[in-house]
Every structure is written in C-alpha cells, then in structure tokens.
Amino acid sequence: MTLIPPENLERFTQAPASLDLYRITKKFGDFTAADEISLTVPPGTVHALLGENGAGKSTLVKCVMGFHPATSGEIMVGGHVREIQHPSDARKYGIGMVYQHFTLVPSMTVTENLVLSRPDVPAAVNWKRETARLEEFMATEAPFKVPLHKRASELAAGEKQKTEILKQLYLKSRILILDEPTSVLTPAEATEVLALLRQMTVAGRLSIIIITHKFREVFSFADDVTVLRRGKLAGQGKVKDLDRDSLAAMMMGGTSSAKPVPSAPRATTSTSSRRTALRVKQLSVLGDNGLTAVKDVSFELAEGEVLGIAGVAGNGQRELMEVLGGQRPAATGSLEAHGQPYHGTRRDILAHQFHTLPEEPLRNACAPMLSMAENIALRTFDQPPQARWKWLLNFRAIRKSALPLIEAYSIKTRGPDTPIRDLSGGNVQRAILARELSTLPLKILVVSEPCFGLDFAATDFVHQKITEARDRGVAVLVVSSDLDELLKITDRLLVMSGGQITYETPTATADLAVIGTHMAGHG
Amino acid sequence: MAELSATPSVQPGSAGLAPLPASPRLRRAWGPAFEAILIPLGAILLALVLFGLFCKAQGQDPFKVYASIYKASFGSWFAFQNTLMRTAPLMLTALCTALPARLGMIVIGNEGALVMGGIGAVIAGLAVPAWPHHLALGFMALSGIVWGGLWISLSAGLRQYRGVNETISSLLLNYISIAILNHLVNGPMKDPTSLNKPSSFPIAEEIMLGRITFGDFTMRVHWGLAFGLVACVILWFLMQRTTFGFQARFIGANPKAARLGGLPVNRTTLITCFLAGGCAGVAGMVEVAAVHGRANESLAAGFGYAGILVAFVARFHPLAIVPVSLLLGGILASSGILQRAHKLPDSTSLVFQGLVFLVILFSDSLYGRFKIFKP
Structure with missing residues (x-):
C-alpha cells in the first residue's frame, strides 16, 4: 500500500473522484452479510443504494468506510486500488460519511463542531484564526450557509444535516456516503x-x-441505483431506465419467485365468520423521542388466522409491538382481547393466553443473568406444578419443564442452568420461541422478526410451528421486515408506513409491486 | 470444529490460581461459587495489606495492630459478645441495601430507615407501656417495620412514578430523618430530665428487649441478634424460593422483559423496598428496645452506613450478610482498642472500613475476568 505524500493528497482530493467496488464480500463468522457486490460511482454522480433492512447496505458501506474491512474484494478510489482498513484510511482518500443521526455536539457552536471534527485538532486552538479560516471557507467554497456562531442545539434538523454535509466538505471529502440522510x-x-x-x-x-x-429520492436525485437483497446484488442500473414497478420487483425479489404458499391445509371457514381474538382500536403511541410513532392504528385479528404486518423497520412496528406486549403505554386507543378490554397485566395475559415475542429477545424478552430454565418459566412460574400453593417455587419442576423444550427446539446449551446471556443469538431466539409457543392453551400470539438470526432449517421449523398454532385456532400476528416470510406464512397482510396502516390485502392475491410502493411510503 | 479449537480449554493452574478442581465437571458446578467467594476474600486481603501500610505510616506495627483487632473482636468470649452486639443491627441494615439490589436498585437510606424505625418503636412503646411484654415488643417491632418500610418505599415510589434516582433520594432522606429525630427529641417528645443529651421519654422497663438466655446461661447479647438472623434467612428464602422473589429477580435483571410477562413491576418494587426499609426499621427498634430505651441522637451511630458496606461485601446475598456482619461487627468492636493500645485515633476503624469498601467496589469489576473460574 502506498502512502500519498501530503502535497499530492491535496491535488488528489481536489480532483473529481470516482469510487469502484469490486466483488466486495463481508462475512461475520458463517454469515455472509455482503456477497460479492460490485458497483461503480463515476465522478460527479449520485448512486442510490436500496434494500430492505438487513439487506447488507450498511455492511457494504462500513467496508468502504473502514469500520470493518471487507473479507475479500477491492475498493478503487479515483481509479487506484486502495486498502481501507480503518476509518482514517477512508478519510485519507477523501471518503466521508453522513449518518442518519446527527453527530454534532449539541452544546457547541457550529464553528467549534467543525474544528473539533478535524483529525488534527491542535491541543490549543487559536480560535481567532480558525474562525477567520472558517468564515473564508463559508464565503468561498461552501455551497450553502449555516450560522457559524449558533449552538448546534439551536439549529433546526435541516440546518443540522446541512452542517453535517458542510463538515464533510470542510474535511475535504470528495466522496460522500449518506445513510438515510432524510x-x-x-x-x-x-x-x-x-x-x-x-x-x-x-x-x-x-x-x-x-x-x-x-x-421518491431515488427517482428525483440519483443517477444510478443498486438494489441489495439478503446480502446479494438484486439489481443495478441507470435510474432513467427503470420505473417504480421494476425497482419494487427488484427489492422484493422478483414478482415471479415469491408466490404465496400456504404451507398447511387451511380451515375452510372464511375469516369473517371466525371469532375476533384481538382488536386494536385507534391506537396511537409515542416513541422514545416523544413524537407519535404509531398513529391511529386499528385492525382485527381472528382466531385461526395469521396476520402479517409488513413494513420497513422504524415505521412504528417496534412501538406497536411494545404496546401489545405491555411494555409501553398507549397514548390513545385501546386493545380488546376476546371482546374484553386488555391491559397486559399478568391476569389478562393468563386469561386470554396472549403471548408476545418482541424482536431482539435478549434485550426485550429475557433476563440475561437468569438461567435459561428460569427465562423459559416466565409465563408459568406462578402456576402449578412450578409453583406450590401459588407462592413457593419448585425449581425441580422449572428445570424439568425446560428439558423437553431444549430437545424439541434443539437449543444448543450446556444445560437448563446456563445463564441465557451465554447462549448464542439464534439459541436465545429458540429458547424464547419455545417459551411463547409451547403453552398449549395459547390463544393469541404476537411475534416480531421471529426468524431473525436463524438458519434455513430453523426458519422452516419456526414457520411450521406458527402454522401449527394457527391450525389449532391460535390467532397469530407476525410483524416482519422480511416480506418473503410474510408471504409464506400469513393469510392476510397489512402494510405499515409512517406509523400508519396504509394497505391491506389477502396474501393469496397480494401484488408485490403494490406492497413495495406502500412500504416505501407511496400510495 | 475450527471455532471450538480456537478457544482452548483452560489449563488448570495455568493462571497461577492452582487449588481449584481440575475436572471440568467439578469446575462447572463450583467455578461460579469459587469466584463468588475467592474474589471478595482476595479483596479483603488486599484491603488488609493497604490498611497495614496505613498503620505502618502511622508508626505502628501492622501485625501487632491486627493481633489487637483480633483480640478485641474474637479473642475472648467477652470480646466476641461485644462483636455479636454490633452484628445484630448490621445484619438488619445490610438487608436494606441487599434486597433492592436484587431489583437493580442501589438504596443507601439505611441510616434514615433505622432512625425512623427507632422513632416508630419509641412511639409505639410509649403508647402501650402496660401491655404484656411480648405483645408490646411485637407492637414496637411492627411499628419499626412500618416506619422504616414507608421511608424506603418513599424512595422507591419517587423512582417508579417520578423517575428520581433512588440512590440520591434515599441518601437525602437520611438527613431528613435525622432532622426529624432531632426535632422530636428537642420538641414534642422531649424528656425534660434529659439535659445533656436531648432524648425522648424512656419506654417502660418491663417492655424492653432482653438478653439471650438458654436456661441458666445468659449472654450479654440481646435478642436483636436472633431478629437479624431470622430476617436474613426469611428474606433469603423469599428472594430465592418464592414466586415473589422470582418476580423481583426477573425485574432486576430486565424490567422490560418483566413487563412482557405482565409482572407487576411497580408493586414488586414498592413491596421489596418496604421490606428492605422494614429491616432497617427493626434495627432501629432493637437499638431502642434493647440498648438505649429511648430515642436520641445515638440512634444514628453509623450502623446504617456500615450496613451498606456489609451488603456490598456480601454481594447482596442475604445469607452471606451473616458472616460479613460478624466480620465487620468485629472491626467495629475493636475500634476502642486501636486508640487505647496503639494510640491510633478511633476513626481509624473508619479508614479500614473505607478501604474495604473501595477495594470491594473495585473487585466487582473483576468478575468474569479470570478464566480459571469459567466452566
């Protein structure tokens, strides 16, 4: 690897830069997050990177930024092969990144933030000189103005984002990577x-x-587009040659391949004649930031039905899940289970056999320090035989009831007494699935990303379990950003976008392109 | 397979900590237990060395100082009883920190809850001077539990419903409770005959808590010791063996997951903190009913703060509190001898306690660092 002398670097970064990725592969253990992806960004163009969550976009970009070097493949900047092992390498070659969330220090002024971002901040800053320099930069080079003396906390979101971009120009970045900047x-x-x-x-x-x-952003601002899907290149081309439907098809994996396949013989009764198990009425929920994350959502879930909620992650699904799981209060609206008001108390959960399995189970559904058996006992520890006389724990029964589940769900563990945090992610998922699915009187099941981190066999196993549950009359709601999964196991689909349910369709007649545009916030 | 061989199993003795079971099966069963015992022991050893250096700097021979400490705390039956008398309140106040710790809370309002419990006990004792002995004592204990329990519940409520940090609020409540005590013994409850040391009226001699007796054999130690032991065992059982304890531990490990299971997070927190405060309240009741016979500033003698130390050293385990209280009771009992025999100021024992506390807090960061304990 050649180091560029500083004087050449200056010239180099002034030149219009091109970026070529050639067969970039990134593996995490056995998992291939990005598989031989190549793309070209000619100088002075905008290249859009499109894909569902977990499609490998961030992985690819992080390889370019040097956060985690690619397993194999080559990166060319301005036509030269460059080794990027570390973020400082990326900076050296003039590659800068603007993140989804702001990285400005709120209590500092714009000037201070810009100076701070330099890799070579001196121990004592000559603020007079720096301010003068920045003002000159603003007057000559900067394509737009931001108030230098204002604190970052006083800026509006748009101004903050402009400052982030300006920061990259100030750092002389010639290739900019923007992660969902809007x-x-x-x-x-x-x-x-x-x-x-x-x-x-x-x-x-x-x-x-x-x-x-x-x-919308692809069509208005990009020259080229690359679509990723499950770590693989799903499509690439000039934006002017593409239309919405073909893009949606690329993103969803091609209209032809993903036919909805109900995996078990269906009950013949139509949805309308079945009893409603869960009714969500005009639910609005505030997110962590205090803004409305779920807006006026209403739907019904019938017994013996699998209802899917599709959508790009971050459109209110998590908050909706948390309300259903009793982990977050609703701002307005209400829940009804079997026609009765439902509040998520232990008594309600037991009465309606309403189980919820949120995403990231280790964070949202487990007590990491407690043993696997104890975690599996969360639903049953106060029932006989695990509890005697309602209050005395029977540890032997708790361990004993965990053993067949370890077997049935092939959980790899040293034993039921192992703290659950010592299990691998996939095995935690299995353990919690076992907990939520194994209760026989189960009536309502709500799961989010049930197969995240599982391999193909395990995924099929989970899908089969969900279908089995449905066939014995359980009402199932599946929230997933994996559309294939939803098409495979659901009977009916809702699309969630911007905190609202924007589209509903029976899965059997679902049109992928239409779903795709609704997921992308059109329609 | 490649992954398995990448992390070779630990060679016994390779880390220099030899005397551990060599077989993987034994280590799986006992590794964590050894870790939980050896790390605090190592920490105490380090504190002993540091305190020895301190003694050396004061011109004293550390070995002689330790010999004196031993003699004054465990060296004779007389000394041992002195130690036991201090062990009793320590066990009870330590529970005040140890129980909420199971819920992931750090409560340090032990001193305040002890004082409030003492006030409650005095009020109850003054109200029923003529009741039969046991009944009156029971009433006083109950009053101590309620007063101390509500005091810590206040902290818990502020946390659960108002988002106030429980460590800060419980610490500040200590000062408030001492102010309330001073107000009461200088005002409405003041015994006019207590001139030098403002105190409440004394409770009747007949309803005082007596000394432990077995047949003809009478100890100088009062029954408070039994209260402490019983409380430690009951609360260990509650936390480890009952559905309530399971709830509390689940909430402590991850409140979000507990909510998913519909567990009553707020209620469990309030009840646990009530029990915790109740224990410290009983400590106050014991101090009143067995030692002072009245409420005055002697109630705030530092047993509450020492209880925090005990709870941390015991890693919040109710049963481990018993031996740790004994140890610290010994250190407290020997503070006089340091002054008399070694001309060290009697606050020297505070230096020792402080060192132990710091080293124990530091040792918390060592768990999971030693491969030798890994199964």
Whole structure:
C-alpha cells in the first residue's frame, strides 16, 4: 500500500473522484452479510443504494468506510486500488460519511463542531484564526450557509444535516456516503438538502452514495441505483431506465419467485365468520423521542388466522409491538382481547393466553443473568406444578419443564442452568420461541422478526410451528421486515408506513409491486 | 470444529490460581461459587495489606495492630459478645441495601430507615407501656417495620412514578430523618430530665428487649441478634424460593422483559423496598428496645452506613450478610482498642472500613475476568 505524500493528497482530493467496488464480500463468522457486490460511482454522480433492512447496505458501506474491512474484494478510489482498513484510511482518500443521526455536539457552536471534527485538532486552538479560516471557507467554497456562531442545539434538523454535509466538505471529502440522510428531516427539508447535494455533484465537486428506502429520492436525485437483497446484488442500473414497478420487483425479489404458499391445509371457514381474538382500536403511541410513532392504528385479528404486518423497520412496528406486549403505554386507543378490554397485566395475559415475542429477545424478552430454565418459566412460574400453593417455587419442576423444550427446539446449551446471556443469538431466539409457543392453551400470539438470526432449517421449523398454532385456532400476528416470510406464512397482510396502516390485502392475491410502493411510503 | 479449537480449554493452574478442581465437571458446578467467594476474600486481603501500610505510616506495627483487632473482636468470649452486639443491627441494615439490589436498585437510606424505625418503636412503646411484654415488643417491632418500610418505599415510589434516582433520594432522606429525630427529641417528645443529651421519654422497663438466655446461661447479647438472623434467612428464602422473589429477580435483571410477562413491576418494587426499609426499621427498634430505651441522637451511630458496606461485601446475598456482619461487627468492636493500645485515633476503624469498601467496589469489576473460574 502506498502512502500519498501530503502535497499530492491535496491535488488528489481536489480532483473529481470516482469510487469502484469490486466483488466486495463481508462475512461475520458463517454469515455472509455482503456477497460479492460490485458497483461503480463515476465522478460527479449520485448512486442510490436500496434494500430492505438487513439487506447488507450498511455492511457494504462500513467496508468502504473502514469500520470493518471487507473479507475479500477491492475498493478503487479515483481509479487506484486502495486498502481501507480503518476509518482514517477512508478519510485519507477523501471518503466521508453522513449518518442518519446527527453527530454534532449539541452544546457547541457550529464553528467549534467543525474544528473539533478535524483529525488534527491542535491541543490549543487559536480560535481567532480558525474562525477567520472558517468564515473564508463559508464565503468561498461552501455551497450553502449555516450560522457559524449558533449552538448546534439551536439549529433546526435541516440546518443540522446541512452542517453535517458542510463538515464533510470542510474535511475535504470528495466522496460522500449518506445513510438515510432524510429520515430525520421534514419532506421540505429533505428536498432542500438533497437538491443542494445534487447541485454539488453536478458541479463535479462530489460523488455520492446515498442509502435510502424511499423510491421518491431515488427517482428525483440519483443517477444510478443498486438494489441489495439478503446480502446479494438484486439489481443495478441507470435510474432513467427503470420505473417504480421494476425497482419494487427488484427489492422484493422478483414478482415471479415469491408466490404465496400456504404451507398447511387451511380451515375452510372464511375469516369473517371466525371469532375476533384481538382488536386494536385507534391506537396511537409515542416513541422514545416523544413524537407519535404509531398513529391511529386499528385492525382485527381472528382466531385461526395469521396476520402479517409488513413494513420497513422504524415505521412504528417496534412501538406497536411494545404496546401489545405491555411494555409501553398507549397514548390513545385501546386493545380488546376476546371482546374484553386488555391491559397486559399478568391476569389478562393468563386469561386470554396472549403471548408476545418482541424482536431482539435478549434485550426485550429475557433476563440475561437468569438461567435459561428460569427465562423459559416466565409465563408459568406462578402456576402449578412450578409453583406450590401459588407462592413457593419448585425449581425441580422449572428445570424439568425446560428439558423437553431444549430437545424439541434443539437449543444448543450446556444445560437448563446456563445463564441465557451465554447462549448464542439464534439459541436465545429458540429458547424464547419455545417459551411463547409451547403453552398449549395459547390463544393469541404476537411475534416480531421471529426468524431473525436463524438458519434455513430453523426458519422452516419456526414457520411450521406458527402454522401449527394457527391450525389449532391460535390467532397469530407476525410483524416482519422480511416480506418473503410474510408471504409464506400469513393469510392476510397489512402494510405499515409512517406509523400508519396504509394497505391491506389477502396474501393469496397480494401484488408485490403494490406492497413495495406502500412500504416505501407511496400510495 | 475450527471455532471450538480456537478457544482452548483452560489449563488448570495455568493462571497461577492452582487449588481449584481440575475436572471440568467439578469446575462447572463450583467455578461460579469459587469466584463468588475467592474474589471478595482476595479483596479483603488486599484491603488488609493497604490498611497495614496505613498503620505502618502511622508508626505502628501492622501485625501487632491486627493481633489487637483480633483480640478485641474474637479473642475472648467477652470480646466476641461485644462483636455479636454490633452484628445484630448490621445484619438488619445490610438487608436494606441487599434486597433492592436484587431489583437493580442501589438504596443507601439505611441510616434514615433505622432512625425512623427507632422513632416508630419509641412511639409505639410509649403508647402501650402496660401491655404484656411480648405483645408490646411485637407492637414496637411492627411499628419499626412500618416506619422504616414507608421511608424506603418513599424512595422507591419517587423512582417508579417520578423517575428520581433512588440512590440520591434515599441518601437525602437520611438527613431528613435525622432532622426529624432531632426535632422530636428537642420538641414534642422531649424528656425534660434529659439535659445533656436531648432524648425522648424512656419506654417502660418491663417492655424492653432482653438478653439471650438458654436456661441458666445468659449472654450479654440481646435478642436483636436472633431478629437479624431470622430476617436474613426469611428474606433469603423469599428472594430465592418464592414466586415473589422470582418476580423481583426477573425485574432486576430486565424490567422490560418483566413487563412482557405482565409482572407487576411497580408493586414488586414498592413491596421489596418496604421490606428492605422494614429491616432497617427493626434495627432501629432493637437499638431502642434493647440498648438505649429511648430515642436520641445515638440512634444514628453509623450502623446504617456500615450496613451498606456489609451488603456490598456480601454481594447482596442475604445469607452471606451473616458472616460479613460478624466480620465487620468485629472491626467495629475493636475500634476502642486501636486508640487505647496503639494510640491510633478511633476513626481509624473508619479508614479500614473505607478501604474495604473501595477495594470491594473495585473487585466487582473483576468478575468474569479470570478464566480459571469459567466452566
């Protein structure tokens, strides 16, 4: 690897840069997060990177940024093969990144933030000189203005994002990677920021890779597009040659391949004649940031039905799940189970046999320090035989009831007494699935990303278990960002976007392109 | 297979900590237990060395100082009884920190809960001077539990419903409770005959808590010791063996997961903190009913703060509190001898306690660091 002398570096970073990725592969253990992905960003163009969650977009970009070097493949900057092992390498070659969330220090002024971001901040900063220099930079080079003396906390979201971009220009980045830069902006702000970026590429000052979920942004601002799907290249091309439907098809994996296949003989009774198990009525929920995350959502779930909620992650599914699991209060609206008000207390859970399995079970559904057997006992520890006389724990029964589940769900563990945090992610998922699915009187089951981190065999196993549950009359709600999974196991599909249910369709007649556009926030 | 061989199993003795069971099966069964015992022991040893250096700096021979400490705490039956008398309140106040710790809370309001329990016991004792001995004592203990329990519940409620940090609020409540005590013994409850040391009226001699007796054999130690032992065992049982304890431990490990199971997080927290405060309250009741016979500033003698230390050293395990209380009771009992025999200021024992506390807190970061304990 050659180090560029500083004087050449200056010239190098001034030149319009191109970025080529050649067969980039990134493996985490056995899991291939990015599989031989190649793409080209010619100088002065915008390249959109599209894909569902977990498609490998972030992995790919992190390889380019040097956060985790690629397992194999080559990165070329400006036509030269460059070894990028560390973020400082990326910076050296003029590659900068703008993140989804702001990285400005809120209590510092814009000037301070910009100076702080330099890799070579001196121990004592000559603020007078730095301010003068920044003002000159603003007057000559900066394509747009931000108030230098204001604190970052006083800036509006759009101004903050502009500052982040300006920071990259100030650092002399010539290739910019933007990770969903508009997700925290209002539509007007988003349009403004993207238009500014577009101008800079047209002027030949920047080449851009933009990660996005939004088709609108692809069509308005990008020259080329690459679609990733499950770590593999699903499609690539010039934006002007593509239309919405073909893009949606690429993202969903091709309309032809994913036919809904009900995996078990269905009960013949139609949905309408079955009893409603769960009714969600005009539910609104606030997110962690205090903003409305779920807005006026209503739906019904019938016995013996698998209902799917599709959507790009971060559109309110997590908050909806937390309300269903009793982990977050609803702002307005209510839940009804079997026609009665449901509040998520232990008595309600028992009465209605309503189990919830959130995503990331180790964080949301486990007591990591407690043993696996104790974690599996969460639903049953106060019932005989695990509890005698309602209050005395019978540890032998708790261990004993865990043993067949370890067998049936092939959980790899040293034994039921192992703390659950010592299990691998897939095995935690299995253990918690065992807990939620194994109760026989189960009536309502709500699961989110049930197969995340599982291999193919395990995924099939889970799907089979869910289908079995449905066939014995359990009402099942599956929230997933994996559309294939939903098409395979659900009877009916809802699409959630922007905190609302925007589309409903029976799975048997679902049109992928339509679902895709609704997921992307159109429709 | 490649993954398995990448982390070779630990060679016994390779880390220099030899005397551990060599067979993997034994280590699986006992590794964690050894870890939980050896790390605190090692920490105490380190504290002993540091305190020895301190003594050396004061011009004293550390070995002679330790010999004196031993003699004054465990060296004779007389000394041992002195130690036991201090062990009793320590066990009870330590539970005040140990129980909420199971819920992931750090409560340090032990001193305040002890004082409130003492006040409650005095009020109860003054109200029923003519009741039969056992009944009156029971009433006083109950009052101590309620007063101390509500005091810590206040902290818990502020945390659960208002998001106030329980460590800060319980610490500040200590000062408030001492102020309340001072107000009461200088005002409404003041015994006019207590001139030098403002105190409440004394409770009747007949309803005082007596000394432990077995037939003809009478100890100088009062029944408070039994209260402490019983409380430790009962609360260990409650936390380890009952559905309530399971709930509490689950909530402590992950409140979010506990909510998923519909466990009553707020109620369990409040009840646990009530029990914790109740224990410290009983300590206050014992101090009143067995030692002072009245409420005055002697109630706030530092047993509450020492209880925090005991709870941390015992790693919040109710049964481990018993031996640790005995140890610290010994150190407290020997503070006088340091002054008399070695001309060290009597706050020297506080230096020792402080060193132990710091080293124990530091040793918390060592768990899981030693491969030798890994199954």
